[in-house]
Amino acid sequence: MTQTAAVSDIDYTLAEMEGHIARFKDQKSSDQAFIDTRIPGHEREIFSLIGNGVQEDASLQPKIPAQDFHLAMIRAEPGKGAALHSHLTQEVFMPLSGRWAIFWGPEGAQEVILEPYDVISLPVLVMRGFRNAGTQTAMMLAVVGGHDPGRVGWPASMQASARAAGLTLDEAGNLVVAEPTA
Numbered sequence: 001m002t003q004t005a006a007v008s009d010i011d012y013t014l015a016e017m018e019g020h021i022a023r024f025k026d027q028k029s030s031d032q033a034f035i036d037t038r039i040p041g042h043e044r045e046i047f048s049l050i051g052n053g054v055q056e057d058a059s060l061q062p063k064i065p066a067q068d069f070h071l072a073m074i075r076a077e078p079g080k081g082a083a084l085h086s087h088l089t090q091e092v093f094m095p096l097s098g099r100w101a102i103f104w105g106p107e108g109a110q111e112v113i114l115e116p117y118d119v120i121s122l123p124v125l126v127m128r129g130f131r132n133a134g135t136q137t138a139m140m141l142a143v144v145g146g147h148d149p150g151r152v153g154w155p156a157s158m159q160a161s162a163r164a165a166g167l168t169l170d171e172a173g174n175l176v177v178a179e180p181t182a
Helices: 015-021 154-167
Strands: 045-050 069-076 081-085 091-095 100-104 110-116 121-124 128-132 138-145 167-170 175-177
Touching: 045 128, 069 081, 069 128, 081 100, 081 138, 091 110, 110 154, 154 167
Parallel strands: none
Antiparallel strands: 045 069, 069 138, 081 128, 091 121, 091 138, 100 110, 100 128, 167 175
16 A cells, blocks of 8 residues: 655755755765776776765765655766676666666676666575776765665675775774785
């Protein structure tokens, strides 16, 4: 049965609503939000706008806390993007600029190209990744479901590559910078 929202007389002042606004000009990005970001081809910036999502950089503190979803923006140079990984929740991507390849499957063998404002919803636990398939720096919106979306599932081979590049995770799943082992 569909529920109907209650009619409410709740009101916010502009000053109160400012706590619910994340102005892009004030956002700080992370270029190491995940353990794959030092591996060639996976460099990118993450802007956490609502909630921490599944990112692994404990220093990222978005202005707006999560309720039932997490919202981030990704900026990447041509050919760069995320390595194959999985989530415990649904993940949605929508390119804001450029062309993005979204790939999925146990080995990432399936792929589709999305253009601005196309949307893809990747189901729970499906291995997925993405890369900027265009010729210029591009932006993409990412939404991860759930109040607590858990942590990213990384294949063992990717974890080994990250260790060689000097990035590992602590017991809580947060990024630890170490000396590269390669």
